Amino acid sequence: MSMFSTGILVLTSPLHVLPFRIAPVLTSAAQVVERTLYIHLHPGLNLGTGGQVRPAYIPPVVDLCALISRLYSNAADICGHLDVRVLLSNVRTQSAALNGNNGPFATPQTLSHSPEVLLTDFPIQDSGQSSLVTQCLQKYAGHCYVCKPSLSSVLLNPRIAEFEEDRRDAQLKPLETFSDVVVGGTFDRLHGAHKTLLNISCLMANRRFVIGVCDQELLKNKVLKELIEPYDQRVQKLQDFLNDIKPSLKYEIVPLSDPFGPSISDPELQCIVVSEETRKGGEAVNRKRVENGLAELVLYEIQLLKDAHRADIEEEKISSSSLRTRLLGTLLKPPSPQPHLPLDPYVIGLTGGSGSGKSSIAHRLEALGAVRIDCDQLGHEAYLPGTSAYHKIVQEFGPDILKEDKSINRRVLGGKVFGNQERLKALTDIVWPEIALLVKKRIDQAKEQGKRVCVVDAAVLLEAGWTYLVHEVWVATIPEEEAVKRIVQRDGVKEEDALRRLKSQWPNAKLIEHANVVLCTLWEPDVTQRQVLKAWTLLQQRIQKRQETTRSSL
CATH class of the missing domain: 3.40.50 (Rossmann fold)
Known part of the structure; x- marks a missing residue:
């Protein structure tokens, strides 16, 4: 067909x-x-x-x-x-x-x-x-x-039994409708539950439909909040959908920075459509309206839609958080062309903040067949006596940074650059290019060995500008509060020190802006393993397609 x-x-x-x-x-x-x-x-x-x-x-x-x-x-x-x-x-x-x-x-x-x-x-x-x-x-x-x-x-003639129309003359109960109706929500990745809410609201509204869209503070506790679509994008999708389903209505879409928005101050509103989950919020709206001297809204409750495809870490209902979870391990956006890079090996740049589980993901990829290139280890090599970086660092920061055996005392050197952005940049300008050369050398070695995939495990991949070395950028992410707990437990530092360390790094949202693939280690290790396996399987498909495209163009 x-x-x-x-x-x-x-x-x-x-x-x-x-x-x-x-x-x-x-x-x-x-x-x-x-x-x-x-x-x-x-x-x-x-x-x-x-x-x-x-x-x-x-x-x-x-x-x-x-x-x-x-x-x-x-x-x-x-x-x-x-x-x-x-x-x-x-x-x-x-x-x-x-x-x-x-x-x-x-x-x-x-x-x-x-x-x-x-x-x-x-x-x-x-x-x-x-x-x-x-x-x-x-x-x-x-x-x-x-x-x-x-x-x-x-x-379409589906093969199902015919039903007796014994209700042909039955009187259908009219639906109570209202001049002005209001709803609120995040409306991220418009799905069936959103559409049900919007359609029924449009069915009940005769003149105006007000939609409050969560933004700013109301998003900070959402699961995988960095993957929530931008406000303007969510609003545009709402407008397209609403103009299709009932263009005769007057639509007002407003940002919500608090749980109430216009629902507690607009005297013309008559009805608020809620779900089983948000009914208490609707009741709170009515309490606020009474305090403001306004008539209570009629609360019309709709049922939540069950998600037949939910995984064990997802909600039972159809929800945006579940859809965001399903994005983990998938290609969020196509990688930028890197014509200077050879076809083999295909290089993944893996980055993420402290406590994100980045290195554990790199080890999982290594177990699947990737060559792991540890940039922390290469960083230590760059400081060794006799290297180009070693001589430049000593010249820049003085011989007092050396131990008795002439190796660099990283603690003393760290004290010289801590809190001083100018001196820190002087150090990274020396070290980062040297690490990049070592990464390239490891990639060349992997190519000689016939390896198909390399994963560059690098916390500063983006800050250092090493994306020219990789075909794709993968980001490991974890909520900040969870990252703090992990750093405290792993390194034995105080919470404020762990938080200060995180604040000195790129935030998750900024990292994800550059990501082709996002992974999250928030849940049990087997959940991370499934994400990594999904990402690896999809990667193999992309590599295969890329090779076929290249061969067909020859």
């Missing part, structure tokens, strides 16, 4: 039947669409009439909330690679529908991604009906959305 980048799935099954059809329909749709799947809900739509089928308003009912939640939950389980978006432009209250002059789509809505294929769950009675249904589907979709001219259609 041909694959299309973007598609619209028009769901026509009755609301009480749809929950049973979602999983097989999504499975079929995922075989046709590879990037973005829009879902248009029109229960009861008859595409088999052969006449003009035009869009119409459908009322917001309680069942729709459960359906939206189930759609995103199933999508996460079945086709997590797809950006699924449930469209709500044709869902309106009766009063809103009466105010509209030309129905829900006066003009076709332009979506962020122009659809290339139409899909539907409409049941086909016989093969002769397919052409008729396809024509009706295309006309219907053309009234609703701006689609690509060469639009294809696929009729």
Whole structure:
């Protein structure tokens, strides 16, 4: 079956039947669409009439909330690679529908991604009906959305039992809606749980939707906070998503530097949508509103979505922290081209702050077959008598730094540069280039031995500017408070001394800005091992692809 980048799935099954059809329909749709799947809900739509089928308003009912939640939950389980978006432009209250002059789509809505294929769950009675249904589907979709001219259609007929429509005449319970609705969250790496929250909020809002996005202080205790997308990027993704699902709403996206934001001061807000996890936060909002002389907000609670793919260190619910955890060991961004470096060996530059577990990762990579180049050890070699660096250091800092055996007393030398940035730079300007030469020598030796991968274990890889020696930069990271504990336990120093040492190094966020791959040793050793193995396996694939590309270009 041909694959299309973007598609619209028009769901026509009755609301009480749809929950049973979602999983097989999504499975079929995922075989046709590879990037973005829009879902248009029109229960009861008859595409088999052969006449003009035009869009119409459908009322917001309680069942729709459960359906939206189930759609995103199933999508996460079945086709997590797809950006699924449930469209709500044709869902309106009766009063809103009466105010509209030309129905829900006066003009076709332009979506962020122009659809290339139409899909539907409409049941086909016989093969002769397919052409008729396809024509009706295309006309219907053309009234609703701006689609690509060469639009294809696929009729999905999942092999599941038909359900008796014994609720055909049942009265569906209307959903209470509000003029102005508010939610808050981090909204990092927009996922199914976020989309459920946003979709249901849009379903309930008739005029304005206020979204508070956590920033600054509210991020500091998040798991792997350095991997959280920048605020502007998160806001842009929110805007793209919201403008697709219900463009008629007025959206206000504001930064949150405290847990409340505008929810405790905006008198026009009527409802706050919360989850089981954030209900207490919603109750705190209402206490603050009462203190401020404002009416309490209606609290509408949605269920958390279970994560069917969770690992042992991840949360049971679908969450951004779990998604960030899954990024560990993967290629976050492609490495910069290094045309001056030979194909073999492929060189990894591994860095990280004190206590990050960098060296333990280097040893794990060595066990997998990499040649480990220890820059701490090479640093000691650079200070040995007779080396170029040795003579320059003695000349720069004086003979009083020497021991009786003429070796450099590193403690005395350290005292001369400690707290003096100018003198420290004078030392590193001597030592770092010499260490770089030793690294290059070790890499050349590995090449002569036919080794495929080297890992340069270097705490100052980035500060020293040694990235020209490596194909990729890998960063080992650990939260600062955990790093302090490890340094205190390992080196027997006081907490303030450990913290001072960390403050003198590049912070995790700055290191990760330069990283192609990030690893974290926060959890048990076997978790680190799985990360390293994943990183190693993906690295082998990149190396193989690189070699194939090079051979094909010859």
